[in-house]
Amino acid sequence: MTDAPPTPRTGPLAGVVVLDVTRVVAGPFCAMMLADLGATVIKVENPNDPDYTRTFPPMIEADDGPTSAYYAQYNRNKQGISLDLRSDEGKALLKRLVRKANILIENFRPGVMDKLGLGYDVLRAENPRLVYTAISGYGRTGPNASRPGYDNSGQAAGGLWSMNGYPDQPPVRVGTIIGDLSASLYAATGTLAALRQAERTGIGQVVDISQQDAVLSLTEHAVIRHTVSGEIAGPLGNDHPFVRPYGQYPCADGYVFFGGYTDKFWAVTCALFGEPDMASDPRIDTMEKRFDAQVDAEIVTPLLHRWFARHTKAELEEMAGDAVPLSAIKTIDEVIADPHIAARGMIVDVPVAGQPVRMLGLPIKLSGDAGQPHGAAPALGEHNERVLQDLLGLEPGAVAALRERGVI
Template sequence: MTPPQLPLSGLRVADFTRVLTGPLCTMLLGDLGADVIKVEPPGGDDTRAWGPPFQEGEGGRESSYFLSVNRNKRSLTLDLKSDEGLRAARRLIATSDILVENFRPGTLDRLGLGWETLSAGHPRLIYATISGFGLRGPYRDRAGYDVVAQGMGGLMSYNGEPGGQPLRVGVAVADVYSGALITQAILAALYQRERTGRGERVDVNLLDSVIALGSSQVGRYLATGEVPQPVGNDHRSIVPYGTLRCADGFVNIAVGNDALWRRFCAALDLPALGADERFTTNEGRVTHREALDAELLGALTRFTRQDLMRRLEHAGVPCGPVNDLAEVFADPHVQARGVAVTVPHPTLGHTTVTAPPWEFGGQPLPVRRAPPTPGQHTAEVLAELGLSPQGPAGPAPGAD
């Protein structure tokens, strides 16, 4: 798809976010075609310094963390503590459809960039706020971090191995899920604006997002009062469903009904297990989980991962290998999908990023811009706003 065909082409996003949740949201909006202007302080987004690892190039080095969530954006460096920087920020917002910010609640209000102030002069503006704990409640003013939200939202209490210590998910899932949720809220607000002609304020916070992420675990607790405990890679209500060890690695399987159980046993030459009355129904397999696990542990070590996968796939039993990332990006299906994209970069020469995660009309969305260097587009954006790096160059509609 060419840029004019992208779903959000023609929309501008004033991106006042940093680190992960907000940048992931604005990256997704950029993937969909929006013109995302990433407003950075003179020192740049904090994650530019988060490393190692860094990717090295003849023109410098860049943090792999920053590169992972900042494709399809332009970078504008502004000092919001200065009158000149605030004037440019207001001019940018006046030309934008969407503002996204993840400062502590009240920070932008103190700068005169709060929702009530801006919406009065720009009623079509969609104002998206991301925080640790939301805009109301006793924790409103606390700083929010992924690991804190994972713990306070209960996720760590039911993640991990039985009897083990609470375990954080290995990716910043509170940040990532919150970023996806605020993106959905922005898209819904855009649709609403088409009907009403007015923008809206939307907000998402890390704690609520982690609680929502709990889905069936939370539902189980609310329905029964039972506090979920960690069960490792197993499923609480389906057996066998999880990770099995074979001779040279691990395979995940999903035996979601009794017919699949019979095919599973036949495929792996386990007739006695298939005939065992304790295991013929899923309820029985859940009840006798430990006994079944012991049987499978001994039975499957005679298979290599390749052989186990071949047998299960032939029998139509859902399964997949447990890959490390080297195996993921060597997978022929992942390569055929073009998940990794190499793009030109001003300091590195080139860098490789993941592709946007959607297709429209059977076509993948392009990586139009590599993650920007600090202030790479400052002069370009200021010129579009009728400003120069030295100061304002005349009024713009809606700007002070």
């Protein structure tokens, strides 16, 4: 058994009850953010087919077996119940829970919940105020709605994959599950907007989130470059399509990002590195001149290489300070050790198998929220008794009977 999340919940969403009928990341991450903000999140898993990220590494060894820190990162602060939604009793229990809930989040392929007899039309009959958030590969409408989708599907279908990598080489997927994560972020935003309306009007609604839509929204300039100018965005490596110098540059012990492309930043940079006259060199004295690809390759980039080669990442960051945009390109161990990241509370201790594990904090910072301890992710069905007895009023014997019949 894991440590129970802190109760009662505190924070801006205290009192909001969320049913989390999701698995993997696109969905659990959305519900975790709501939990971090104080909502009571009840994760619902099939007792015979639980969230398979419970098996994802890295694992923490404990007396009762290994526990996934990956699973814990996206399911902390939740209560967990096991419920077979294919059984009539399981469906009936979920409907009863819906009557007590403000929000339900699911990430099945569109139509699955309807086939289970638990679609939005059925559940809103139980609770007209329910906010029903559905996350899927392609959304609930459109010709591709029924297609299966993963994070890579979103990156591919949303255009981002085609833009990532280096010119004249095959595209490269973004090196994280940006489709899952961005869909979760949009889902959280949409869910809270729908909750606000439900509180005001007494009427809930469906929040329909597509991974493809989420990824497309991250392609920045690509759509308007094509619709306005007919250009098709392709891989640029570390370059920017219309700003220079603005990218990755080597230094004594690695690489930095430098973005001093404006005339102001360029003049400050030239002075920092002891060659202030370069700011007025007629070949590179304006932003427009420095953007020229040939000028950049022949003059600006060699100059930056010469300047930066003398210094380490840390030295360059110290020199740049608040004066010019320059950041070390940090490895993840360097990011975790960054004092600024610590000051922002972006690495937090969460109990996993009885020991603290450092993992991602919540990037949303509210001045009126003092924060709260981070509770562990639930073991499978850990809070069956708490939820079914306290929330639904079932007797202990009835809960035991449900377990014997395999419903929970």
